[in-house]
Amino acid sequence: MKKLLYPIVIGLLAVALTACGSNDEADKKNDEKETKTTEAQQSKETAKATEEQQKKMEEMQKKLDKQKVDEKKTVAIVNDENITGAEYNTVLSSTQMQMQQFGQDPTTKEGAKQIKEQTINSLVGQTLLLQAADKKGYTASQAEIEKQLAKIKEQYKTGEKFKEAMKQAGLNSETLNTQIAENIPYTKYVENEIKVEEPTDEEIQKYYDQIAEQSKASGQKVNKLEEMKPQIKEQLEQQKKQEKLVKHVEELKKDAKVEVKI
Template structure:
């Protein structure tokens, strides 16, 4: 049972559940195709490459019961580490990097354990300050997940296929809400200024090629503001975790 779950992980879990639900339909459509229809050699090669890549990435995982770190006497297990590792691997793939190369694999390992320790410290602090998720908040987020499915039966089947019970899902949703509430209320960031947005826009516009005209500043101003707010929040979050580490006992085991 996973103890920790960030806002990113709950989103990924919801996508995974949707994929499970859609997988049945995809299988049905595949079965309806003529038996004589075969994958092209290019598709077969691509599928084989993806399979080999997944095998290499799976080798980076640890035993689910292995203690990977101890944070203030709380033991973090391989199951939590492996879930966060998968997220890190996906991020590096999206950036066009091979997560199985020696250098990148080391970066991913460090990023994963740092993220896990940091999240644990934040959750411990949230507990210390009495943050909780209300039944109303939990039910609201569960309804958002359920909306991806046509029927309750489809949702329950997707849950079963993904290996979750409703109690486990509720617990994880509650942890996610508690984490999010703590970060939103405890991590304060300065307002994004007009000058900061214009500076960001000018840098973006200067990077566009001659044949590519940048949109007007006012058109992209809302997106720029959101991105800068997220950057500031992340920077403050990192600083906050570093402060928590100063008074914490952290023992990394891998």
């Protein structure tokens, strides 16, 4: 605020300052000089901090890119179906981003090992589920693919932001359409084949109590149970389905031939 008001104050008091003599005029000039010096220093510090942050991000990206593999390389074979390096790199990028969001460094020795295992397990599990969905006859029509693509694009205000998000996720139009075409039968399969029981009132209450306790500890206000019940119910259903899905994948693995090549 001072930076904006200072010239206005000087303008309003111009006559009085002139009448005060050379000492006051010198003080005014010194004040102006100090203000400009401070602003220039702050600007330099901000620019330097931005440059350092950009440099760190570029260095991190270089380390992340080193974890990628040749796109044409076969990273795993699941029931005679090859999983390519291109597929691996796409899931890898997503896994790296998730890990960073949780405040973990994916470029450490342990982090790199964890990411590699997680990416491979994810790809193998996904492939087994897609194979199971195919056996059950679940498919995706062109109309369904286009509808899903439109929904994804709606999440972004402009086409440029959509393209930028695609770039960050390591996707292009072809890979995105392929993922959508695979995701639709996968979703149909999970919704129809992986059934879970509805959460009980006791489970909902227990989950709410945990949220309330965490909110109280952090000094945050928590809504009433009745207001949060639908959200909690959905969350618990997702957790149950995820747990059952993991078990289902393990069952599919028992009858599958899986060979990891990296």
